[in-house]
Amino acid sequence: MILKSYAKxxxxxxxxxxxxxxxxxxxxxxHKIDLYDWIEIKxxxxxxRVKMSIDELNNDDNLALKAARLFFEKTGIKPQVDIEIEKxxxxxxxxxxxxxNAGYVLRGLNELFGLPLSYDELLELAAKIGSxxxxxxxxxSAVATGxxxxxxxxxxETNGYEVFLVVPNFGISTAEVYRKFRLTNRGGLNKMASxxxxxxxxxDIITRLHNDLEDVVLKEFDLLKRIKERMIERxxxxxxxxxxxxxxxxxxxxxxxxxxxxxFCLVDGFYCKNVKFAD
Numbered sequence: 001m002i003l004k005s006y007a008k009x010x011x012x013x014x015x016x017x018x019x020x021x022x023x024x025x026x027x028x029x030x031h032k033i034d035l036y037d038w039i040e041i042k043x044x045x046x047x048x049r050v051k052m053s054i055d056e057l058n059n060d061d062n063l064a065l066k067a068a069r070l071f072f073e074k075t076g077i078k079p080q081v082d083i084e085i086e087k088x089x090x091x092x093x094x095x096x097x098x099x100x101n102a103g104y105v106l107r108g109l110n111e112l113f114g115l116p117l118s119y120d121e122l123l124e125l126a127a128k129i130g131s132x133x134x135x136x137x138x139x140x141s142a143v144a145t146g147x148x149x150x151x152x153x154x155x156x157e158t159n160g161y162e163v164f165l166v167v168p169n170f171g172i173s174t175a176e177v178y179r180k181f182r183l184t185n186r187g188g189l190n191k192m193a194s195x196x197x198x199x200x201x202x203x204d205i206i207t208r209l210h211n212d213l214e215d216v217v218l219k220e221f222d223l224l225k226r227i228k229e230r231m232i233e234r235x236x237x238x239x240x241x242x243x244x245x246x247x248x249x250x251x252x253x254x255x256x257x258x259x260x261x262x263x264f265c266l267v268d269g270f271y272c273k274n275v276k277f278a279d
Contacts, residue, residue: 001041001111003038003039003041003104004036004037004039004104005036005039005085005097005100005104006032006035006100007032007033007035007097008030008132008136009030009031009033009094009163009246010029010030010211010241010242011031011205011209011239011250012028012029012196012205012209012211013028013210014027014028014212015181015183015213018183019147023147024147024178024181025147026145027145028144028148029141029142029143029154029156029205030096030143030144031140031156031158031277031278032136032141032277032279033095033277034275034277035088035089035273036088036089036278037085037086037097038086039085039086039104039105040082040083040085040086041082041083041105041109041112042081042082043080043081044081046080048069048079048080049082050083051082051084051085052087053086054091057091063099063101063102063130063133064083064085064098064102064105067103067105067125067133068081068083068109070106070128071105071106071110072109074117074121075113075116077113077116081112083105090171091171092170092171092172092245093167093241093244094242094243094244095165095167095241095242095244096132096135098130099129099132099135100136102126102129102130102136103133103135103137106122106125106133107137110122123151126149127149131148131149132148134149134150134151138153139278140154140156141154141155141158141277142154143197154196154197154200156200156202156205157202157203161206161252161277162250162274162275162276162277163248163251164231164235164248164249164251164272164273165246165272165273166227166246166247166248166261166264166272167245167270168223168227168264168269169271170245171245172217172221172245173243174243177216177217177243178213178243181212203252206236206237206252207237209237209250210239211239211240211242213240213243214239216243217244218240221245228240230261230264231249231261234249234261235249237250251274
C-alpha cells in the first residue's frame with residue numbers, strides 16, 4: 001500500500017485562551033495542499049518497523065511510529081508491518097509533516113487490516129498523538145477546534161487558486177512559539193466563523209488571512225517579516241502557516257507570477273514551490 005501524506009496550511013488561526021491541561025484553545029481553518037511525503041505500508045512475517053528517509057527522525061518520538069503502536073495496541077492485532085516514509089515536506093515549517101504522517105499511517109493501517117476501527121475511534125487515537133493529527137483523517141479543508149483535535153470538514157471552493165510557499169532553511173519550535181505567545185483581546189472570530197462555515201470560498205478567505213501566532217514568529221525572525229512584506233507587495237497577501245517558518249500566498253490565476261521572489265528563492269537552502277490545493 002502506498003499513500004500520499006499531504007501537507008497543510010492554516011489560512012485562519014485564532015488562539016482563544018489557555019486550557020487547564022496546558023494546551024491552548026484554537027479555532028483554525030486548515031487546507032491540504034499538493035505537497036506530500038510518500039508512505040509505503042506492507043505486511044511482513046512479524047514485528048513493527050518504521051523507517052524514515054531522514055535519519056534524525058528515526059527515533060521513539062516519531063509520530064508515525066507512535067500512531068502505529070497505538071493502532072496495534074487498540075485493535076489487539078499482532079504487528080506485522082514495515083512502514084517506510086520518504087520525506088518531502090520541510091521539517092519545522094508549520095506544514096504539519098509529522099502529524100500528516102501519523103494521520104495517514106492510522107488511515108493506511110486501518111484499511112490494510114480490514115477497517116477494525118471506526119472514524120470516531122481513529123479520532124480518539126489521533127488526539128493522543130498530537131493536536132493536528134485528526135485533521136489528516138479528513139480530506140480537503142476543515143475547521144479544527146479544541147486544541148486542534150476536534151475537526152469539522154468544510155467544503156471550501158478552491159478552484160483556480162494555488163499556494164505559493166517560501167520555506168527558509170530553518171524550522172521553528174511550536175512549543176517555543178506558544179511559550180512566548182501572549183493572549184490579546186481580538187475581535188472578528190464570530191464574523192470569520194460565519195464566513196467560513198456558511199459556505200467557504202478561498203477568494204473570500206484571501207482578504208481575511210489571519211494567524212494569532214504570527215506576531216511571535218515575525219518578531220523573532222526578521223527574515224520572515226521581510227518575506228511576508230515582499231509577498232504582499234507581489235501577490236497582495238502573505239501569512240505565516242501555523243507556528244512554523246513557512247510564509248505563503250494564495251494566488252489566483254489572474255496574478256502575474258513571473259519572477260516570484262527570486263531574492264529569497266535563489267538563496268541556497270530555501271524551499272520555494274507553487275502547489276495546488278489537495279482534495
